[in-house]
Amino acid sequence: MRGLSTKAAFLCASGACALVYQTMWLRELRTVFGASTPANAAVLAVFMAGLGVGSAIFGRRAQRSTTPLRLYAHLELGVALSAAASPFLIDVTRALYLAIGGSSTLGSAGATVVRLVLSVVALGVPALLMGGTFPAMARASSHADPDSRKPLALLYGANTIGAVVGASASTFALLEIYGVRKSLWIACAVNALVAVIARGVSRSEPPLALDDVSGGVAANEHATTTAADATTTAMSRPAPRAFVLAAAFATGFAFLLLELVWYRLSAPLLGGSTYSFGLVLAVALFGVGAGGCLYAWLGPTRATIGGFAITCALEAACVLVPYGFGDDIARLAYFLRELGD
Numbered sequence: 001m002r003g004l005s006t007k008a009a010f011l012c013a014s015g016a017c018a019l020v021y022q023t024m025w026l027r028e029l030r031t032v033f034g035a036s037t038p039a040n041a042a043v044l045a046v047f048m049a050g051l052g053v054g055s056a057i058f059g060r061r062a063q064r065s066t067t068p069l070r071l072y073a074h075l076e077l078g079v080a081l082s083a084a085a086s087p088f089l090i091d092v093t094r095a096l097y098l099a100i101g102g103s104s105t106l107g108s109a110g111a112t113v114v115r116l117v118l119s120v121v122a123l124g125v126p127a128l129l130m131g132g133t134f135p136a137m138a139r140a141s142s143h144a145d146p147d148s149r150k151p152l153a154l155l156y157g158a159n160t161i162g163a164v165v166g167a168s169a170s171t172f173a174l175l176e177i178y179g180v181r182k183s184l185w186i187a188c189a190v191n192a193l194v195a196v197i198a199r200g201v202s203r204s205e206p207p208l209a210l211d212d213v214s215g216g217v218a219a220n221e222h223a224t225t226t227a228a229d230a231t232t233t234a235m236s237r238p239a240p241r242a243f244v245l246a247a248a249f250a251t252g253f254a255f256l257l258l259e260l261v262w263y264r265l266s267a268p269l270l271g272g273s274t275y276s277f278g279l280v281l282a283v284a285l286f287g288v289g290a291g292g293c294l295y296a297w298l299g300p301t302r303a304t305i306g307g308f309a310i311t312c313a314l315e316a317a318c319v320l321v322p323y324g325f326g327d328d329i330a331r332l333a334y335f336l337r338e339l340g341d
Contacts, residue, residue, distance in 0.1 A: 004151055006201065007069075007141050008158035011134065013194045014076055015162030016169070018130055019285075020187035021083050022047055023170040023278065024180050025123055028087065032094045033115050034103075041260075042112060046119040047127050048256065054131020062132070062139040066210065069202035072136035075129050076195035082126040084188040087181050089122040134159060142208070149303045150296045157292025164286045171278025239305050247308065258319065259284050269333040 026043055033039035058075065062068050097118060103111035134155070141151050166187070174183035263280045270276040300307060322329060 003205075004141055004154065007137055008154055010072070010194055010198050011137055011155055011159040012162035012165075013190060014079075014130075014133055015159040016166035017079075017187040017191040017194075019163045019166030019281075020170045020174065020183060021086075021126065023167060023175075024184040024187075025086065025090075027175070027180050028090050029093075029119065029122070032090065032097050032118075033111075039115060042115040043119050043123070044256070046116060046123055050124055050127025051131040054128040055135055056131075057128070058132025059135035062136040064210065065136070065139065066207040067202060067205075068136045068139035068208065069198060069205055072133055072140060073195045073199035073202060075132045075136060076191055076198065078129045079126050079133070080188045080191035080195060082129060083191070084185060086122055086126060087184065093118040093122045139208075140205075150299065150301070153292045153299065154296035157289045157294075157296060160285050160289030160292060162289075164282050164289055167278055167282045167285060171275055171282070243305075251312070255284070255288070269330060 022044075025047070026040060029043050030039070033042065058071075062071060065071050097114065100106065100114060106114060137155060138152055141155060170183060174186070177183075178186065259280065262284065263277050266280055267276060270279065
């Protein structure tokens with residue numbers, strides 16, 4: 001468990017750095033593309049797409065690696081170096097966008113396409129490498145408890161709690177004290193330090209066998225198929241791969257959609273300052289991270305489709321609760337705002 005805690009600390013620190021990067025990139029690219037919703041959405045889309053593609057590419061490589069913690073360290077170092085170079089690429093992006101003429105020349109649709117392409121140029125490499133860090137660390141921790149998803153939940157929760165720290169610190173402290181670029185380079189230094197420490201820890205860990213994960217899955221499937229109770233067999237059978245991927249896509253889509261909707265809905269209550277988005281982002285991520293940690297501590301040993309369905313139903317019900325209060329929340333915000341004086 002001690003080794004798992006160390007790995008969770010690594011992911012917590014890298015999660016904090018990732019959200020500092022995202023916040024600073026949004027601020028930097030606002031000076032290029034403007035502060036409109038489509039401009040912000042283009043940057044967020046490229047960032048999230050990089051994470052997804054990187055996870056798919058490096059996830060396969062991590063499963064074939066016998067030293068995944070070393071792979072994680074190399075990815076983190078790559079993130080630090082490429083993120084450190086991103087301000088200069090953003091300068092190039094600014095020059096290209098202005099040379100093209102921006103939205104006044106390209107129109108709304110054309111400008112959106114150009115923003116996406118230029119955002120890929122500026123942010124694509126660090127976002128791609130960031131996407132591979134979690135699968136590498138998950139593979140490095142696969143031996144902790146092969147039959148349980150709790151270690152994975154702990155890593156996920158720690159990574160997201162780190163993101164809360166990064167979003168809060170960058171929004172409410174770093175920007176005020178150091179400005180955009182110095183804040184970004186501070187995060188790069190922390191990221192590089194994480195990479196160096198992880199590289200050192202990897203030297204003390206024995207190489208993993210390639211069948212650590214696949215062998216455990218095969219053994220579980222064999223035990224499942226030879227169980228005497230047909231009902232137990234049906235309940236413990238792994239979910240179809242297509243269902244898992246579709247469910248992951250749907251829940252990710254819903255979360256980002258809710259994040260943007262909550263930001264728009266909270267603007268009349270919290271005001272339209274730059275702190276509002278950081279506050280909504282920090283609260284949303286805190287919920288995700290806390291949920292992951294609670295599952296690691298209190299959740300069932302074996303994940304089931306039924307448990308996933310119950311979680312989704314509770315999430316949907318909780319999303320509807322604020323609407324049940326109607327205008328009372330707006331009235332409460334109005335009266336509480338006076339306390340700010």
